[in-house]
Structures are given as structure tokens and as C-alpha cells.
Amino acid sequence: MEVVKSFPVMEEFYTIQGEGSYSGRAAYFVRLGGCDVGCVWCDVKESWDAEKHPETPVAALLEKITATKTDFVVITGGEPAMYDLSYFVDELHKLGIEVAIETSGCYPLKGDIDWYCFSPKKFKAPVEDAYAKAKELKVVIFNKSDFQWAEDHAAKVNDACKLYLQPEWSKEAKMLPLIIDYVKENPQWRISLQTHKYMQIP
Secondary structure: OOOOOEEEEEEEEEEEOOOHHHOOOEEEEEEEOOOOOOOOOOOOHHHOOHHHOOEEEHHHHHHHHHOOOOOEEEEEOOOHHHOOOHHHHHHHHHOOOEEEEEEOOOOOOOOOOOEEEEOOEOOEOOOHHHHHHOOEEEEEEOOOOHHHHHHHHHOOOOOOOEEEEEEOHHHHHHHHHHHHHHHHHOOOEEEOOOHHHHOOOO
């Protein structure tokens, strides 16, 4: 099997994780180009076409990552699970760096990821393996019907998976009060906010 040693990288940056379980933790983000899920409200649609982003060697990524003090890398997209991440993740582990992925779960994962953040989308069905691997289920709430949709997915994940509801940014003023009430009635859920946008950082 061919070892994948480069990826189309849209952007990479050292910042603070703004969402979910690791909110507030320093993290180096690697955003891969390429996605065929097609979320209408996606805020990084420029990531969809992989050919628009330069093939970047893993060695170059590692050089930039190790130039920071990070001990945590988040691989996101686009849809990062489209790619075989095994080599990249193994090299990060050799450096003592923890690795998370943010994925829609619509592709089988290739790579020994430490933290699997599963954010299913209505536009393309996830694979069954996503439910078993998920350590964090993060459902974006765009309208009221998404609450039941979130419960449908929560019923399939493993028992240790943490459950998060996150308002879609453009609908936050309308949806956040509903999410607050929902979580008070259903305390197995937690609220995830895009705190990086409040902090005005990437």
C-alpha cells in the first residue's frame, strides 16, 4: 500500500481550539482541501476543491508544527477522512503530539487518531464505523428539526461518546436559546460554542 506523504493543504495555523471537548486548548490546525459533503451553510466552502490547494509534504507540516510549543494537532477540512492519514499521524505521535480529527464520518478513518470528533451532516450519510470510533458527537443545529436528528445519531454512538449541540453561527441568536432549553431538559447533552469567533481568532 502506498504511503501518503503529502496532502492538499488549504491552511494551517496555531491557535486555540474553540469548539467541543477541547475548547480553550492550544492547537495546531491543519485544514485539508477536498470535500464532497456539500453543506449549504459551510463557512469554508473554499476548501471543497482539493485542486485549488497546494500539495504540501508531511515533512513541511511537521517542521512548522514543531516550531510551535503545541502538543495537540487538529486535522480538519474539508473532509480530512478522504485521505489516508496514517503516516502523518504516526509521525506526529513519534513527536509526542496528540492528534484529533474533525470529520463528517462519511469515509472510513485511516490513521491511529487519538480523538475522533464526529459531526454528521444531512448531505451525505456517515459510515457505520464512525459511530464506534466517535469520542465526541458534535451536531450543528441549524433549525428545530435538527434536535431529533441529533438524537437519532446519539442513539448509535458508543456509550463513552460525549454529546454536543452547537448552534450554526449565522443562526446562533435564534437557535442558542432553544439549545439552552433543550440541554436543561436533556442533560446528557452539552453545549459547544464557536468560542474562537468570540475571541476573534482563526
